[in-house]
Amino acid sequence: MSHGDEFFVGHAPRMPESTRRRVRRVAAALVACGLALGVALTMLQARFDEGVFEFGVERTFDGVLLAEPYPVLLVADADGAGPRTILLSAPGKHGADALVADLVGRPVEVTGSLIDNGRREMIEVHAVRDLSADARLPAVDAGGESLGRLILAGEIVDSKCHLGVMKPGRDKTHKACAIRCISGGVPPVLRVEDRHGRLAYFLLVGTDGRAIGRELLSMIAEPVEVTGDVTRFGDLLVMRTEPASIRRPASR
Amino acid sequence: MAHAYRAVQWNRYKRLYDAVLAGGCVAYHVLFVGIGAATHPRATIETLVIRATATLAFLLLTVVLSIGPLCRLDPRLLPLLYNRRHLGVVTFLVAATHGVFSIVQFHALGDTHPLVSVLTANTEFASVSQFPFQPLGLLALLVLALMALTSHDFWLATLGPTTWKSLHMLVYAAWGLVVVHVALGVLQAERHPAFPVLVGAGVLWVGGIHAAAGLRERRGDRERPAAREGAWVEVCSADAIADGRAHVASVGDERVAVFRRGERLFALSNVCPHQGGPLGEGRIVDGCVTCPWHGHQFDPETGAAPPPYEDRATTIPLAVRDGTVWIAPDAERTS
Structure with a gap:
């Protein structure tokens, strides 16, 4: 480093005094700025899901x-x-x-x-x-109630990550993971959020009731519009849909 | 310049540099993860680690790219450049931690090999909003890995300075890939405007100081026109060169450094054979021309590095006529 009569040579046993002071100031400023930036960034992260x-x-x-x-x-x-x-x-x-x-x-x-x-x-x-031999469990009614044909706008997520394993378990940054999970057999769910922020989940199946995870891979983790027949099984909403009919919004 | 290669030729300054660097990186992670966990109770540790390493790698890469032009603009910052290779290797290690955590988190334990999954899970290449950003990050990481692995002087000597330097200019490709990786990834997920503002500021900063340094270099070249007489080119008045210092002249596409050591003057190519540092901004130390970047030394008369080192700077014939320095840049040189 050349400044005035001082010249910095890294392998020299001693650094010129004014250079030493300057290096200390610059290093301290860089470290302080970096740490302050880190603190700001971690605090400004979007809220993590509750799962x-x-x-x-x-x-x-x-x-x-x-x-x-x-x-x-x-x-x-x-x-x-x-x-x-x-x-x-x-x-x-x-x-x-x-x-x-x-x-x-x-x-x-x-x-x-x-x-x-x-x-x-x-x-x-x-x-x-x-537990077949255990008589304590009551028989349960798995019959469903049809809610009719609906057109829903939302995002297809893998239910496992979205419900709490990953933060976030949706959107672009989680897209590849959601594809991997649904490809591996994790149930695909349509996440629908109304304008008041209320959430509903629809388990997606084919029109004949079959699993359709692999057929959805190109539509995962992005805004989509899904049309299908919805049936309520207790607290579970199941939507029968044809994967080829799933649409992206016009503006992508 | 190294005669016998060692993993690291440690000295006191390198130890201090690395201690501050390592301490800063550890402190960054502790603060990011600790405060992140406190302010976001639902956050998972692995996600915080992925984000801490991501933001720190971006920050470090920005600093790595800033040091060169900043030193051109203000040579007082050259001590930051002296150990920049260690900073580059640490940047790679932080980025690699981010990459490994992300690949395990998002791609492991599935029905496809994790590395194959990174490249094939999302194939929306025709979409801007859904374009797969993870392969871009992986490619950037591979470039950083290549640079970290070849950062040692052994590779500099094996590949030659020109090839080595060209290879390490790939850092700009890595930077571009990282910026797009960030823009198509986290910037689509985070809602606070600070994130795009900071990334944009980083891009403008890096681009701006490179442009400023380039303009300054070009202006410097224009300010040193050299007159010709046959093979000889006029450089400057001999009295204008202080003892132990150099005058740098532009001759065609080349810069030449004319050093004074006592009563004698010597001309050398301005390019240090080690890593291309500007020899003319160095000094005469212990009778040798000393590069301001890494302190490599050369006898100004022969260009040879002191034994046992084997590097050699290029010397250029010089004559002083009527108090004016002339050089013959096209004459036979020693190098």
């Missing part, structure tokens, strides 16, 4: 296993208000189909970690035990 993933915490749930077409556990509500549905997934970015294949329609005890965003629950399934 919780009880990673490392195992619970057990008793209920009846359904799988039409995605695995769902139908459990008796604690206050006796009627059964509630809990979506099921496997560890990682996978659906729970293989874990429950032999137990569909039976009463079971599911062990796993709860994922819950306050509006909908999912269990990351670790083990399933057949």
Whole structure:
């Protein structure tokens, strides 16, 4: 460094005094600015979703296993208000189909970690035990109520990440992960938010009731318009739709 | 200049530089994750780590790119440049941490290999809003990795200064990829205007100081016109060169540094053979021309580095006539 008579040579045993003072000031300013920027950026992040993933915490749930077409556990509500549905997934970015294949329609005890965003629950399934011999579980009515044909604007998300595993579990930054999860069998859900910020979730199935995850991969994590027949199964809204009919808004 | 290659030729200044750098990076992560967790109770640690490493890598890369032009504009900042390679390697390590956490978080434990998934999960290449931003980040990381791996003097000597420098100019490609990666990724998710404003300010800053430094260099070249007489080019008055200093003259597309050591004058190419530093902005230290960038030294008479080093600066024939310095840039040189 040449300034006045001083010249900085990095490998010299001693730095000129005025250079040393200047380097200290510049280094302190750079570090202070960097740290201040980091503090500002972390505080300015958008609010994180409310969902919780009880990673490392195992619970057990008793209920009846359904799988039409995605695995769902139908459990008796604690206050006796009627059964509630809990979506099921496997560890990682996978659906729970293989874990429950032999137990569909039976009463079971599911062990796993709860994922819950306050509006909908999912269990990351670790083990399933057949409770067919246990007479305590009441029979549940899985019959549905048709809500008619609807056109809904929203975003297709993977239910596992969106309900609490990832923050955020939607939008562009999560798109690739959502594609990976739905491709792996995690149930796809249409997230619909009204102008008051109220959320509703619609489990997406094909017009014949089949799983359609892989057919949705090009439409995930972006604004879409979905047309289909909606049926309410207890607290679960299921939308039958033709994947090819899903549209993006005109302005992209 | 290194005779025997070592992993790092440590000295006191490098240790201090790296200590401040490492301490700053650790403090940044502690503050970002700690305050982030306190102000966003629902945040997950892995997400905060991904964001801390992302913002820090962007910040460090901005500083890395700023040091060169800033030193051209104000040579008093040259101590920041001396150990810039370590700053570059740390930038790569922070970016790599971001990349590994992100790939594990968003692509691992699925039905496709994580690296394949980065490149194939989102294929909306025809859409601006949905364009896959993650492959751009991966490509930038690969460029930074290539630069970090070849940052050692061994590769400088093996590839040669021109190839090595060209390779390391890829940092600008990495910077461009990172900016687009950020613009098509996080800027579409974060709602606070500070994020696009800061990214835009960073782009304008880097572009602005490069433009300013370039203009200054060009103006400097115009201010040093050289008269010709046959093979000889007039440089300046011999008295105009202070002892231990140099006068830099533009001759065609080349800059030549004329140094004074006591009563004698010497002309050398202004380009340091180590990393292309401006020798003419250096000094005579212990009888040798000393580069202001990394302190590499050369005998001004022969251009040779002191033993055991083997580098050699290019010397140019010089004559003093009636108190005026003349050089013969096209004559046979030693290098």
